[in-house]
Amino acid sequence: MTATLAKAERPSQRSRALARFVRHRGAVVSAFVLVLIIVAAVAAPLVESWLGHGPNEPDLGKRFQAPSWAYPLGTDEAGRDVLLRLMYGGRVSLLVGLVAALASALIGTTIGILAGYYRGRLDAFLMRLTDFVIALPTLALLIVLAAVDLKKVGIPDSIAYSEAVSLYRIIFIISIVSWTGVARLVRGATLSMRTREFVRAAVALGAPARRIILVHILPNVVGPVIVATTLSVGGIILLESVLSFLGLGIQPPIASWGNMLSNAQELLTQAPQLVIYPGLAIMITVIAFNFLGDGLQDALDPRAGE
Amino acid sequence: MMRFIVIRALESLVVLALMSFVVYGLIGLMPGDPIDIMLAGDPNMTPEDRIRLRALYGLDVPIYQRYFTWLGAALGGDLGYSRTFSRPVLEVMTPYLGRTALLMFTSFLLSVAIAIPLGLLAAVRQRRLADYGINLFCFAGKSVPPFWLALMLILVFAVELNWFPAGGIETVGASGFVDRVRHLVMPVACLTLLNLATVARLMRAEAITAMRQDYVRTARAKGLNERRVIWGHAMRNALNPVVTVIALEFGTLFSGALITETVFAYPGMGKMIYDAILGNDYNLALVGLLFATLLVLVGNLAADIGYAVLDPRISYR
Numbered sequence: 001m002t003a004t005l006a007k008a009e010r011p012s013q014r015s016r017a018l019a020r021f022v023r024h025r026g027a028v029v030s031a032f033v034l035v036l037i038i039v040a041a042v043a044a045p046l047v048e049s050w051l052g053h054g055p056n057e058p059d060l061g062k063r064f065q066a067p068s069w070a071y072p073l074g075t076d077e078a079g080r081d082v083l084l085r086l087m088y089g090g091r092v093s094l095l096v097g098l099v100a101a102l103a104s105a106l107i108g109t110t111i112g113i114l115a116g117y118y119r120g121r122l123d124a125f126l127m128r129l130t131d132f133v134i135a136l137p138t139l140a141l142l143i144v145l146a147a148v149d150l151k152k153v154g155i156p157d158s159i160a161y162s163e164a165v166s167l168y169r170i171i172f173i174i175s176i177v178s179w180t181g182v183a184r185l186v187r188g189a190t191l192s193m194r195t196r197e198f199v200r201a202a203v204a205l206g207a208p209a210r211r212i213i214l215v216h217i218l219p220n221v222v223g224p225v226i227v228a229t230t231l232s233v234g235g236i237i238l239l240e241s242v243l244s245f246l247g248l249g250i251q252p253p254i255a256s257w258g259n260m261l262s263n264a265q266e267l268l269t270q271a272p273q274l275v276i277y278p279g280l281a282i283m284i285t286v287i288a289f290n291f292l293g294d295g296l297q298d299a300l301d302p303r304a305g306e
Numbered sequence: 307m308m309r310f311i312v313i314r315a316l317e318s319l320v321v322l323a324l325m326s327f328v329v330y331g332l333i334g335l336m337p338g339d340p341i342d343i344m345l346a347g348d349p350n351m352t353p354e355d356r357i358r359l360r361a362l363y364g365l366d367v368p369i370y371q372r373y374f375t376w377l378g379a380a381l382g383g384d385l386g387y388s389r390t391f392s393r394p395v396l397e398v399m400t401p402y403l404g405r406t407a408l409l410m411f412t413s414f415l416l417s418v419a420i421a422i423p424l425g426l427l428a429a430v431r432q433r434r435l436a437d438y439g440i441n442l443f444c445f446a447g448k449s450v451p452p453f454w455l456a457l458m459l460i461l462v463f464a465v466e467l468n469w470f471p472a473g474g475i476e477t478v479g480a481s482g483f484v485d486r487v488r489h490l491v492m493p494v495a496c497l498t499l500l501n502l503a504t505v506a507r508l509m510r511a512e513a514i515t516a517m518r519q520d521y522v523r524t525a526r527a528k529g530l531n532e533r534r535v536i537w538g539h540a541m542r543n544a545l546n547p548v549v550t551v552i553a554l555e556f557g558t559l560f561s562g563a564l565i566t567e568t569v570f571a572y573p574g575m576g577k578m579i580y581d582a583i584l585g586n587d588y589n590l591a592l593v594g595l596l597f598a599t600l601l602v603l604v605g606n607l608a609a610d611i612g613y614a615v616l617d618p619r620i621s622y623r
Contacts, residue, residue: 246580
């Protein structure tokens with residue numbers, strides 16, 4: 001009993017952060033919207049079995065159909081179910097967004113901590129590298145990377161031309177250009193942590209660098225990393241959609257919100273709704289992730305959000 | 307000051323050299339071999355011809371050797387031929403470069419000219435209706451898929467309202483200044499909207515910080531009217547960090563230009579690079595990418611110098 005009382009008197013860090021998050025109305029609504037989108041993506045096979053047809057089954061006799069019970073959002077230019085394709089496309093967008101954001105966070109955190117902790121030449125080198133990557137015309141470079149023939153890198157045919165490879169490839173190439181923001185942030189945080197008493201005490205006690213980094217510094221830079229990672233998911237989903245739209249990302253028949261729009265220009269006059277739906281899906285998801293990141297920033301790092 | 311500019315320019319050159327090596331290597335990994343493409347066009351070629359051709363084009367030596375051969379030629383002004391245009395790359399590229407510069411420069415100036423007052427307005431009306439409106443607008447601008455924004459502009463202003471042409475740079479047969487401007491309106495508007503949000507949001511944040519500073523309080527205490535305080539003191543000081551971020555936004559601006567050009571069929575560098583990569587035009591893609599990098603680096607450099615000029619407190623390393 002006493003323990004709960006003490007808790008009630010002095011709210012913990014965590015509950016105060018939660019209170020700040022809840023006050024950010026946009027973030028709460030966004031979290032709700034994201035849950036809906038995730039549920040829709042997860043439920044895609046279920047809806048598929050209800051409707052009785054797949055997302056990638058072309059039926060040229062049923063092109064451009066109006067919404068009906070069998071096709072809740074109608075059909076596209078190849079007679080495929082638009083709703084199902086949106087739901088399956090959502091899986092791809094969310095997967096790419098989350099995995100690539102996590103991978104970039106991992107790369108960025110490693111580089112940032114190493115640069116901030118060891119300083120000196122390593123820091124100078126890593127930060128130059130970061131500046132180099134930032135200065136690149138990213139999209140043009142990604143187009144080149146997406147066009148690289150995997151066979152020429154020595155990847156066997158069976159993998160290089162398999163269906164799922166476009167998914168892994170896009171996650172990989174987006175990750176290698178998206179880590180710069182996190183790296184700079186973590187470096188800054190590490191530099192300031194390094195001067196704090198508890199870190200200096202650990203150094204004085206003779207703790208090895210690995211222990212100081214993992215036990216003393218890493219837990220203290222996690223907050224800003226979570227914020228930056230959440231904020232980066234939206235940008236990554238946008239990047240994936242752009243590459244897929246240009247025909248260099250997720251390859252058909254796998255549906256993605258971007259490649260659903262690759263014929264958009266011809267569809268604009270004929271069936272504008274086919275252009276509007278996937279774009280809205282992307283925009284709503286990205287706005288939600290951006291608001292969520294904003295809310296997390298207020299919650300975890302109240303001084304930075306001003 | 308001069309020293310600072312020289313050092314920054316040298317750094318940019320190093321970046322460009324690194325980029326040229328990376329891209330040269332990557333281009334070699336793209337599908338389709340230039341020799342295979344040649345062979346496909348002539349059924350009489352034998353495997354021996356293939357080996358001879360590879361040697362003739364210097365493709366039988368290691369990649370770094372090929373790179374230095376290429377670099378030597380490039381520095382001597384020989385950037386190679388474009389496969390699809392059958393003309394020297396530089397000659398093909400120049401008009402594209404000019405058109406992209408026009409698109410990017412116009413959108414850049416417009417977006418800064420709109421974003422700075424917008425961010426300032428949001429800061430002055432903090433937590434009021436105008437602030438929330440601008441904030442929502444910025445979130446939307448950062449979250450909209452760039453190509454989709456372009457498509458929506460086409461849907462509304464070209465397909466539905468028929469105010470502006472949906473793409474291209476001029477109507478066939480009807481050339482003229484007004485016609486060209488009409489073709490520019492939508493690509494410029496699209497790129498401006500894409501670029502606006504980041505600058506406006508940052509301007510708001512910086513202006514809010516600036517307005518809490520002592521010099522603003524002093525200015526108010528002196529009895530300056532609010533307009534002088536905001537435009538003369540708060541904005542002037544908020545501008546410096548904004549300029550540095552704009553510097554880092556040049557790469558994003560080019561990415562936006564690439565998408566805008568592709569959707570609006572605007573023959574600029576972005577569309578040229580994209581078409582060159584898809585069309586296996588290696589020389590054009592390589593040189594196009596390098597010039598795009600150069601464009602971004604020059605933009606960054608200009609903004610860095612602008613920052614140093616704007617803020618007299620900066621000491622030039």
